[in-house]
Amino acid sequence: MKNLITICALAITSLAACNNDKQTTTAENKVITDSALNSTFGTASAAGDNTAASMKDMVGQYLQIKNALVNDNGEEAATAGNAFVASMGKMEKTTMAPEKVKIWEDLSESAKEMAGHIGMNHGKIDHQREHFDMLSKDMYDMVTAFGTDQTLYVAHCPMFNKNKGADWLSETKEIKNPYYGKEMLTCGKIKEEITQ
Amino acid sequence: MAVLKKIFLGLLIVFVILQFIRPERNINSGISANDLTKTIDVPDNVQAILKNSCYDCHSNNTRYPWYMNIQPMGWIMANHVNAGKKDLNFSEFGNYTLRRQKNKLRGIEESIEKDYMPVYSYTILHADAKLNDAEKKIIVDWASAAQDSLERKN
Numbered sequence: 001m002k003n004l005i006t007i008c009a010l011a012i013t014s015l016a017a018c019n020n021d022k023q024t025t026t027a028e029n030k031v032i033t034d035s036a037l038n039s040t041f042g043t044a045s046a047a048g049d050n051t052a053a054s055m056k057d058m059v060g061q062y063l064q065i066k067n068a069l070v071n072d073n074g075e076e077a078a079t080a081g082n083a084f085v086a087s088m089g090k091m092e093k094t095t096m097a098p099e100k101v102k103i104w105e106d107l108s109e110s111a112k113e114m115a116g117h118i119g120m121n122h123g124k125i126d127h128q129r130e131h132f133d134m135l136s137k138d139m140y141d142m143v144t145a146f147g148t149d150q151t152l153y154v155a156h157c158p159m160f161n162k163n164k165g166a167d168w169l170s171e172t173k174e175i176k177n178p179y180y181g182k183e184m185l186t187c188g189k190i191k192e193e194i195t196q
Numbered sequence: 197m198a199v200l201k202k203i204f205l206g207l208l209i210v211f212v213i214l215q216f217i218r219p220e221r222n223i224n225s226g227i228s229a230n231d232l233t234k235t236i237d238v239p240d241n242v243q244a245i246l247k248n249s250c251y252d253c254h255s256n257n258t259r260y261p262w263y264m265n266i267q268p269m270g271w272i273m274a275n276h277v278n279a280g281k282k283d284l285n286f287s288e289f290g291n292y293t294l295r296r297q298k299n300k301l302r303g304i305e306e307s308i309e310k311d312y313m314p315v316y317s318y319t320i321l322h323a324d325a326k327l328n329d330a331e332k333k334i335i336v337d338w339a340s341a342a343q344d345s346l347e348r349k350n
Binding site for chain 2: 106107109110113126134137138
């Protein structure tokens with residue numbers, strides 16, 4: 001009976017220890033979140049209107065995703081996808097005109113999700129490409145609404161998505177197809193130019 | 197032998213205590229006002245498949261089999277449901293922007309076509325949730341047509 005009590009006590013303490021561990025982790029997470037919030041907040045208020053700078057980052061990271069997919073490199077696409085999500089978090093809504101806030105809210109959740117999935121699926125390049133198609137739509141709307149500091153070209157691939165076709169944005173006129181990589185590198189054509 | 201007995205007894209006690217730590221259940225009464233079926237056109241045969249194979253993890257209402265009362269099974273299931281709802285929640289479909297609704301339908305089309313969904317860890321416990329080729333085609337065709345009709349709405 002005495003043994004049983006000892007075992008019981010042991011079991012309960014070990015369980016309690018488990019719970020304690022959990023609490024510590026939650027507390028730590030919270031601290032991280034808080035400091036992350038503070039730093040985002042801090043930078044934003046110091047920099048004022050950071051739209052142009054954030055857009056420059058996002059365009060750069062989008063093009064990195066694109067070029068990684070051109071090179072059939074899912075790992076690099078994932079890294080750039082995660083960086084894209086981080087840059088999105090720096091976009092400061094409080095300094096935007098109300099109509100821009102509306103545009104941003106409409107596309108940001110979608111873009112974040114798409115870039116996030118590209119970040120998560122480094123081993124599934126097919127899946128990354130599906131998300132890249134949807135991200136490209138968001139990116140086009142984002143660039144037309146918020147501007148770009150470099151000239152971008154809208155290219156079209158007629159075959160992707162079961163011949164429904166898909167667009168992508170590129171920094172050059174030269175066609176390098178991110179949807180098929182080396183399988184069909186030069187398939188597609190430029191259909192529009194977005195000037196700065 | 198006595199040691200083994202103690203270990204066994206200890207484990208048993210832990211197991212019993214675990215039973216008292218239960219995850220919150222994902223059950224809500226009625227059909228949400230933002231449910232998929234109230235947002236876009238969903239034919240009955242499509243609805244039946246979605247309800248049977250998808251809604252357990254992708255809606256605000258999960259049907260719980262009896263063994264989900266045993267921990268840690270209940271926790272595993274709760275994790276599944278939380279992850280599933282985060283990616284796609286049919287009960288909140290009407291709350292998504294038009295852009296996301298289209299994306300989600302495209303995601304459904306792709307996930308079913310490429311057999312990403314329903315996930316193996318779910319079908320291993322719910323054999324009846326597996327989709328046959330005819331059922332897959334019904335879902336894929338519907339998701340594709342629904343995207344086109346949302347496209348026209350834009």
